[in-house]
Amino acid sequence: MSDPTYRLTILISGNGTNLQALIDACASSSLPSTIITRVISNRKSAYGLTRAANASIPTTYHNLLSYKKRYPESSIQLAREEYDAELASIILSDTPHPDLIVCAGWMHILTPSFLTTVTAAGIPVINLHPALPGEFAGAGAIERAWEAGKKGDVTRTGVMIHEVIAEVDAGRAIAVQEVELRQGESLEELEDRIHQVEHRLIVEGTKKKLQEIGDKRAKEVGGSQPST
Ligand SMILES: Nc1nc2c(c(=O)[nH]1)N[C@@H](CN(C=O)c1ccc(C(=O)N[C@@H](CCC(=O)O)C(=O)O)cc1)CN2
């Protein structure tokens, strides 16, 4: 197999259906010359770890609880900072470094120090979020949109892939798709429709970001060429 052009590190916390969409895309023409070099979960029970192992992808379970136990409740931020510093070390211990970090159902707010560290290494971070830009930031977005729809406050929600910055779910949107809300629809039915959109959009958004990375590199190489 020719050397892959792009390497991905995927962060997960759960079932891993979005990870599976990326695994399948890398194995097909959807994400050519791209491989997933590590999957990291903050939850030991995450089935996504099994999905990665089944695809012969190296996995790491990175547990926040062991860090929390080292600090008093009042110093939880110190525990998170230390946890995130080690998370960055795990990611940067892979050589070559990944080209992109993808949060695929990663239910942990990343500290600014983590983002500073990986940004300094030239590694962008993107995230899948089941809402539209500027709406329902944070955990439980699908249910909050469903509740808002029942009250008539919104008629649609959506899914986005966005750049990860310190402010949660506020980074530049890379890919967005609206999902209409249907009166009388159950939360489970809405979740199913949204998950189907997620599985397509996470591939589209990852592909778009990798294209941006490739274009940036080409410009850098082009810019460094001696002027003729
Ligand atoms: N600095 C950032 N970190 C993360 C972002 C981001 O945009 N900036 N996106 C999130 C993903 N996410 C929504 O897309 C999200 C995930 C989890 C939470 C949250 O409140 N987590 C709690 C713990 C919840 C749990 O363990 O069940 C927490 O971290 O205390 C908010 C938003 C990824 N990180």
Ligand SMILES: NCC(=O)N[C@@H]1O[C@H](COP(=O)([O-])[O-])[C@@H](O)[C@H]1O
């Ligand atoms: N704030 C992020 C967030 O809420 N992400 C949610 O986590 C799920 C992960 O599913 P998966 O583990 O099957 O990919 C996704 O379906 C997404 O809605």
